[in-house]
Every structure is written in C-alpha cells, then in structure tokens.
Amino acid sequence: MYSVTNEKKIDELISHYPVKRSAILPALFIAQEEHGYVTDGDVKYLAERLDMRVNEVEEVVTFYTMYSRKPVGKYKLQVCRTLSCQLAGAEDIAHHIEHKLGCGVNQTTADGKFTLSEVECLGYCDLAPVLQVNFDYHESVTAASVDEIIGKLA
Ligand code: FES
Known part of the structure; x- marks a missing residue:
C-alpha cells in the first residue's frame, strides 16, 4: 500500500x-x-x-482540518475564521487571497500550487489575523504581507 x-x-x-x-x-x-x-x-x-x-x-x-480528503495544492493556505481573526479582518484577507489567486475558498488554483481554505482557531488569537501555510504560521497578516508570502511560494 x-x-x-x-x-x-x-x-x-x-x-x-x-x-x-x-x-x-x-x-x-x-x-x-x-x-x-x-x-x-x-x-x-x-x-x-x-x-x-x-x-x-x-x-x-x-x-481535523490538517487532513484533506481530496487532492490539494502544494501549498495549503488556511485563513483562521474564528472570532479574534474575524474582528481583525480575516474575511478581507480571505477575499484578498481569492482575488489574487483567482480561486475561491476550498478550491485549488489551476496550476495545482495553492489551495485556499478557512479554518477554526489556530491558537494565535492575540496575533490575529492568522494565516497557516502548510505547517508554517503567519501572524498579524495584511494584504501586503500575504502578497509577499504568496510571492515567495509562487
Ligand atoms: S481566532 Fe484566529 S488564531 Fe484564534
């Protein structure tokens, strides 16, 4: 197997x-x-x-959101959608990523590189909003820092 x-x-x-x-x-x-x-x-x-x-x-x-039951991109972008992150602009971050990558939540880019999803609390509430990329955490993200993160991975 x-x-x-x-x-x-x-x-x-x-x-x-x-x-x-x-x-x-x-x-x-x-x-x-x-x-x-x-x-x-x-x-x-x-x-x-x-x-x-x-x-x-x-x-x-x-x-557990760390497991996938369908094919995913090389990089899993997971935006926390729980309260602290919501209040700190997580929804705007998710929309920014959707526009930047041209794919919606729970979708994968056409080149198979990125999958975007929304997840529950990642445990860094005091540093909201939080984005997890595979096993790396990025705290207090902004549209600009997200662009930089994605740019390095693309
Ligand atoms: S609410 Fe987002 S890390 Fe806890």
Whole structure:
C-alpha cells in the first residue's frame, strides 16, 4: 500500500502505543505524505492496520482540518475564521487571497500550487489575523504581507 519506508514508519508508530488505534493521527500524516491527501484506500487500509472501523477513521479525517480528503495544492493556505481573526479582518484577507489567486475558498488554483481554505482557531488569537501555510504560521497578516508570502511560494 505504501512505500517500504512509510510501511516501516507505520509499524514503528503502532509499536509506540498500547492500543493500535492510538496511532491514527500520525498514521494519517503518513498517508497524506504518500498520496498528497487521504484517499478512500488510505481510510480502509488504516482501519485494517489499526483495528478500527472505516467510519471511525473517516470521522477522524474529517474532524481535523490538517487532513484533506481530496487532492490539494502544494501549498495549503488556511485563513483562521474564528472570532479574534474575524474582528481583525480575516474575511478581507480571505477575499484578498481569492482575488489574487483567482480561486475561491476550498478550491485549488489551476496550476495545482495553492489551495485556499478557512479554518477554526489556530491558537494565535492575540496575533490575529492568522494565516497557516502548510505547517508554517503567519501572524498579524495584511494584504501586503500575504502578497509577499504568496510571492515567495509562487
Ligand atoms: S481566532 Fe484566529 S488564531 Fe484564534
């Protein structure tokens, strides 16, 4: 199902927990690394490997915004839409990105480079508005700083 390296990583993960299902979150990251997103096959495979029901794996995948169930761009731009960020202009930031990239929320640019989404609180409320790009956080973003961030990635 996975590369030999990733199969070994999953075996290693499972060995760290008293109950196999406890490895679900890092195992999903491995699945995502392997295929770019969590496929239907990943959900079934990890359910078997971790002694879980398919719907239990599906529930975990769809609960956390760090996992994707469909192909996404190389860079995931996630704008926090929770209260502090909303009050600090997150909606304007999201609209700015939509116009700049020519794609809406939950869409990917035609070149497959960027996917824009809105997510719940990223934990940096005092530095709102916050934009997460893959695993990097950018606080107190403005239209100008977003342009700079996207410009470096483009
Ligand atoms: S409300 Fe946006 S980081 Fe908490």
